[in-house]
Amino acid sequence: MSQLLVANNVSKHFGGLKAVDNVDMIINEGDIFGIIGPNGAGKTTFFNICSGVYKPTTGEITFDGHSLVGQKPEQIARLGMARTFQNIRLFKYMSVLENVFIGFQTKTRTGLADAILHTAAYKSDEQLIREEGLKVLDSLGLLPFKDTKAGNLSYGMQRKVEIARALALGPKLLLLDEPAAGMNQLEKQELMHFVIDLNKRGYTIALIEHDMRFVMNSCNRILVLNFGQKICEGTPEEVREDKGVNEAYFGKGLLVGRKGAAA
Amino acid sequence: MDYAISILVNGIVQGSIYALMALGYSVIVGITGLVTFTHGEVMMMGAFASFYVFELFGSNILIGAIGSFIVCGILGIIIYKVCYERFLDAPRHIALICTIGASMIIKNMAQIVFGPNQKPMFGIFENQLIKIGPVQLSVLQLVILAIVVILALGLSLFFSKSKYGISMRAVSQDKTAASLMGLNVNANALLGNVIGCGLAGIAGMLISVYYQAFQATMGGPLGMKAFSASVLGGLTDSRFAALGGLFLGLIENFGIAVSSASFRDIFAFIFLILILIFKPQGFSKKGGIKL
Structure with missing residues (x-):
């Protein structure tokens, strides 16, 4: 399986804010690659860097053998990367x-x-x-x-x-930014099957999604971001077991804190 | 009664020239998303271009139209490179001020090169009247109407059917999304500017042929009239802009009839102010260029 999109140490800083900080990622051909993380984790920023809307502060991205640094969005689109938007455009x-x-x-x-x-x-x-x-x-x-x-x-x-x-x-790579946002369970199910079907037809897909059932059941690899940093990358099973991911979503020592309050 | 009809005819013919100006204006503003103040100067250059084309190649209005379209299209490229290309994402007032500067340069250069005096335009057609029932109009008026209608229909077809028209509409609605779909935003905006300026050039030729006169300073009031007419469609809707142009021509001619010809421009600007007070967003929903 060949590597389609390789991101190396990619960072994007807005002034003092590190929206994306030293993230590595490899999307292989044929993947359904999920990117998850709490709100404001830098997922969409990361997509925007990949598709050329933002220039990365540091780091290197190669897509299908071409370096994407300094390329305009329309050139990247012509190389075979297509995307959808979180807020429909x-x-x-x-x-x-x-x-x-x-x-x-x-x-x-x-x-x-x-x-x-x-x-x-x-x-x-x-x-x-x-x-x-x-x-x-x-x-x-x-x-x-x-x-x-x-x-x-x-x-x-x-x-x-x-x-x-x-x-x-x-496209060789399809980026979907929260494709299931605002859909009901039935529509989400339909969409998930559609995405899996697209993948079977040969499209490589990367998606950002908050709905865990959607991500866990469709993706074969998942990247977890929090505060701009990669905290985990792996198969759905590995991500589910990861301590860092649970902390990012549910908070560190939440139960301990409660006990303290009760006492 | 005959008098009223002839005012009506004059108003419609003049209005159709204003409509052509406004069409070009709304295409430019729709595509670049930035207001332009060079439009009047482009029309003036169109008038001069047609004058020299007539002098070189004989008095044929079609050759004149092609000549002024080409010259003003090239001028459109220069204006785009200077005033828009770097400022598409910048705050809007930067490009706006830049176009004001460009219009001053063009106007003053024209005064230096061509001289400041009013010049007579070639008479293209014999002063012959055609009668259709109670309506009387000259050959020139008929030709002007025909040219404007053909151009408006052609433009409408171009924007609704051709792939370039469709891409330009996409660019006018959302530049970021368009570029992420692989469209070259810059090339599309440039093409839109060339088309808009070319139409302005033809309008400039028509108005100078109609008035039988042109001069280097004619652009100012014409540009403002194109702007006034486009305001009716919120600056970007070409159909309303054309309607606004027609309306403006009628208001002017009926206004002159009850007052004096020297008050011509007053009526256009009263129209502009009234629209801006009562319907500043125009009569169209915002949504990029429409035809």
Whole structure:
């Protein structure tokens, strides 16, 4: 199994705040890689560094053999990394299908001159995008909503459209930032099976999620962050048994403190 | 009655030129997300460009339109490089002040190079009147209407159907998300600016042909009128901006009819102030450029 994304000693400081501090991570091809941690642990910041929104203060990230330091977000996207957002960032005033078209833009080769002259290559490109776009929507059950404005859909649907838009990029690595946030148990179950299914179809996936049942049942490797630092990395079983992780989530010596109060 | 109809026709023709200015304006503001004050100067350059194109290649309005589109498109590239490229993420007032500076430079350079005096424009068409029922309009007025309608429809088609139009709309709505989807934000913003400035150039040509005159200082009031018309659509909605332009032309012409031609600009700016007082967000929901 080859290494797809390798982060080496990555840090991001905002002034005196160490949002991400010396984190190492390796995502292998074929993984469903989970990143968990309490609120403010630096998970989304870490995603933002990987996808090029932030530049790391120190450290090195390589993706599929390319160094990502200094690359612009659009270049990283073109290398094959697609993502969704914690707070949905769809193009609200465009239809679902148009949102997915945006994802396909990286794959077309024809230039502006072709568009103006309306060449055959341009027409076949447009045709291809349309067919592929409908295919992606179909796989997510979004086909009936293809002409609806993205902003008018329900929250769960919008999350699906975001995933569809990211899939349209044909990514080698798919980053999902809290994909199940705001969903009910049933929707979470569905989403989990969908993610596992995507993985079986060959997508490598990294996800941030607070729902433990979701993470423990879908991921094969998990990274735990707290206050910007890595406190544990391993399989779900290893993470569950880890003392540091339990402390991060439930607090150190909480029971002792209670006893003291009772006495 | 005939008088009222002729005012109406004049208003619509003039309004359609304002609509074209406002279309360009709303495309630029919609895509870059930053207000521009160079628009009037770009129109002035469009008028000068068309004048020299007419002089070199003969009085053909289509060649003039292409010439002024190209010249103003290139000007758009320069303005983008100077005023926008580094400031897309910066506070908005930085780019705004930069465009004010650029407009002053362009205006004063034009006065030095072309001279400050008003110049006569070539007469492109014979002063021939066409009668359609009670409506009377000149060939020139008909051509202006046709050019504006064709450009507006073409623009609408470009933004709704072509992949470049779709990417530009995406960039105008959310630059970060667009770049994470692999879109080159800079290239899209540049293209939007070129299209907006090119349309302004054609509008500048039309207005100078319509008035039969142009000069280096004509840009100021024109830019403000493009701005006033766009305010109706919250600066970014092209459909409302075009409507605003048409409305502005009608208000001006009926205003002149009851007062005097020297009060022309007053009506435009009363319109602007009224909109800003009663509907400052415009009549459109915010949502990037729409066509």
